[in-house]
Amino acid sequence: MIEAGVAAVAALLRRRGIPYVVIGGQAIALTAATTTRDVDVMVATGDFARTVRALREEPDLAFDWETRETARFRLLSLGGVPLDVINGAAFAGKGSDQEFFRYLADEGSSEIDGVVFASPEAVWYTRLMTKRWKAYAEKIVTNVLDGVAPERLDAAEGIGRRFGTTPQLAERIAYVREELARPEVEALRRRP
Amino acid sequence: MKVGAVLFREPGERPLPRKMIVPSARSRGRPRKDYRPRVRSAGDVELLRRHRVPALLLTPEWVTRSGYPVQFGPWLAIPERLVPNVSSDYRILPVRDEDSLREPGVVELVTLLLRFDVLAARVVASRNRARLDPNELYRRVRNEGLESAATKVRLQEFAPAIPVVGRRLPRGELAWVERNNPPLGESA
Numbered sequence: 001m002i003e004a005g006v007a008a009v010a011a012l013l014r015r016r017g018i019p020y021v022v023i024g025g026q027a028i029a030l031t032a033a034t035t036t037r038d039v040d041v042m043v044a045t046g047d048f049a050r051t052v053r054a055l056r057e058e059p060d061l062a063f064d065w066e067t068r069e070t071a072r073f074r075l076l077s078l079g080g081v082p083l084d085v086i087n088g089a090a091f092a093g094k095g096s097d098q099e100f101f102r103y104l105a106d107e108g109s110s111e112i113d114g115v116v117f118a119s120p121e122a123v124w125y126t127r128l129m130t131k132r133w134k135a136y137a138e139k140i141v142t143n144v145l146d147g148v149a150p151e152r153l154d155a156a157e158g159i160g161r162r163f164g165t166t167p168q169l170a171e172r173i174a175y176v177r178e179e180l181a182r183p184e185v186e187a188l189r190r191r192p
Numbered sequence: 193m194k195v196g197a198v199l200f201r202e203p204g205e206r207p208l209p210r211k212m213i214v215p216s217a218r219s220r221g222r223p224r225k226d227y228r229p230r231v232r233s234a235g236d237v238e239l240l241r242r243h244r245v246p247a248l249l250l251t252p253e254w255v256t257r258s259g260y261p262v263q264f265g266p267w268l269a270i271p272e273r274l275v276p277n278v279s280s281d282y283r284i285l286p287v288r289d290e291d292s293l294r295e296p297g298v299v300e301l302v303t304l305l306l307r308f309d310v311l312a313a314r315v316v317a318s319r320n321r322a323r324l325d326p327n328e329l330y331r332r333v334r335n336e337g338l339e340s341a342a343t344k345v346r347l348q349e350f351a352p353a354i355p356v357v358g359r360r361l362p363r364g365e366l367a368w369v370e371r372n373n374p375p376l377g378e379s380a
Contacts, residue, residue, distance in 0.1 A: 003263075033265035034309060036373050079376045081261075135311060135365040138344070142309045146264070184341070188285075188308060 002113055003029070005039045005081045008060070010115040016054045018047055020116065021101070021109045023086065023126055025139070027117040032146035038082040039075070042104060042118070042126075045089040045097040052085060091129050094164030103162070120148050121155035128156065128172040129165060137176045145188055150180055208243055231268055231280040246271055246293035247278075250285065250304050258301060259319030259375045260312050269293055269304055289335035298323050303332040306341040311369050314345035318370060326351040 006026045013020045021027075024040030043051045052071040056063045061083065064072040069090045073083040088101030108122035118126075120143070127136035144150050153173055160169035179185065208229055231237055231247070240247040248269040255262050268282035271290035278284070285307055287293060292300045298320045305313035317324060329351040333342045339357040345366060348354050 029263070033263070035263050037261040037263070037376075038372060080374060082372060082374070132365045132368055134361050135369050138310050138361070142311075145308050182340070184307070184338070 002115055003037070003039070005037060005075050005078050005083070006115060008075060008078070009039050009041055009083055012055065012058060012061075013041065013043075013051070014114075016051075018043060018051050018054065019101075019105060020051075021104045021118050022115060023104075023118040023123050024084075027109075027123050028120055028143055028148065030112065030117055031120055032143045032148045034142050034146050037078075038084070040084045040086060042086045042088050042101060044101040044105075045087055048085070048087040048089075055083075055085065086126075091126050091165075092163055093160075095162075100163060103159075108159070119155075121152045121159060124152060125156040125159040125169070128169055128176070133172050134175070137172065137179060140176050141179050141185060144180055145185065150177075153177065208239065228277045228279055231278060231282065234266075237268065245274075246290045248293045248296055248304075249282070250301075254301065255305065255312060255316065256376060258298065258316045260315040260373060261376045262309070262312055262373075264309070267304070267308070287336065289332065292332055292335070299325060299328045299332055302329065302347075303336055303338065306333070306336075306338045306345075306347075310341050310345045311366075313341070314347070314366055315370050315373060317345075317347060317350050319375065321350060324350050326353070330354050 003026055006022055010020070010022065020041045020043050022040070023042050024038070025035035026039055029035040052066055055061050055071070055073055060075060060077050061073040062076055062080075064074060066072070069087050071085045073085070075081045075083055088104065089097035092098075092100040104118055104122055105116070109116050109118045111117075124140055127133065127140065130136065153176060157166070157169065157173055160166045180189075229236070229240060229245070231240065234249050234251075237247050237249040250267040250269055252263045252266070266282055267285040268278075268280050269285040269287050270278055271293070272286040272288055275284055275286050285304060287304075292303065298316065302313045302317045302324070305316060317329075329347065330353040333339060333347065333351070333354050339355050342348070342354050343357050344359055344361055346360055346363070348356060
């Protein structure tokens with residue numbers, strides 16, 4: 001079942017004609033059990049400014065702050081669930097600003113009940129490309145305990161090769177693999 | 193040689209309902225048939241608890257009420273020694289210190305969360321700091337051998353006696369996780 005926050009945001013963006021992909025925990029929630037309630041959506045770099053402008057007019061959204069990469073809103077009818085609108089440019093590496101979102105929309109996502117969700121490997125790639133990647137590495141460990149195949153890390157590496165971000169990504173993926181190899185994590189993974 | 197654990201009914205105790213017990217595999221030529229409880233719902237867990245079996249269903253509602261809004265498939269926490277004797281559709285969280293399952297409070301919740309979601313453990317500890325007994329947290333973490341998970345999310349800030357083992361996440365990232373996941377009904 002799609003979370004109320006995700007459905008609400010997808011409906012808003014659809015109504016405004018803005019292409020988006022749900023990323024982060026809500027996208028992973030399709031294959032893993034554990035997720036926080038916040039909603040992250042990525043839009044193309046060319047759409048970022050108009051998306052933020054449009055959402056600022058929405059009565060159910062409270063605007064918090066904005067940087068070049070992210071704009072933070074809160075969904076008022078859902079008790080203030082955070083909504084982050086993310087500019088795809090930050091993940092394009094050596095590609096052009098538009099390229100990562102194009103990849104995500106064309107190859108790295110699928111549509112379920114009218115909502116576009118990123119694949120787990122695309123979510124993991126974006127998580128590991130942020131400056132808070134160590135905290136996100138813990139979320140990846142939780143995802144694997146929930147049953148997401150750890151081999152998807154190989155696919156995330158593939159995305160890194162495609163966008164020329166391997167030098168940055170390799171060390172971070174190695175860190176996640178070390179965490180997954182911890183005995184207490186392995187013991188829980190082995191259980192049915 | 194195989195070491196096993198069994199559930200005994202003591203004099204005066206009522207048996208578990210028949211729908212909750214399933215026969216274990218019976219060895220050829222062996223006269224005795226073993227049974228084990230089958231846990232399929234929160235009600236089954238309650239029944240076990242009423243029969244003094246230390247079992248606990250760790251639910252997202254409990255974690256959300258404790259200040260970290262999250263969704264996950266419930267985990268059934270049971271003593272490690274009982275794991276082979278319980279049949280369940282829930283994911284099993286084996287616990288070394290079975291006393292921790294008898295009257296679980298915020299310390300026990302934090303300790304259980306350390307097993308599968310360290311960030312949740314940190315946020316729950318931080319948002320319930322006033323109710324967190326540092327000595328009790330230290331004891332539970334030591335009993336479960338979770339020093340490394342506790343260190344990762346700097347639980348020494350709440351229970352200084354916990355030994356530092358392994359990596360620590362940057363303070364800024366932990367603060368960011370907390371800011372990013374406000375309790376339900378509060379502003380970010």
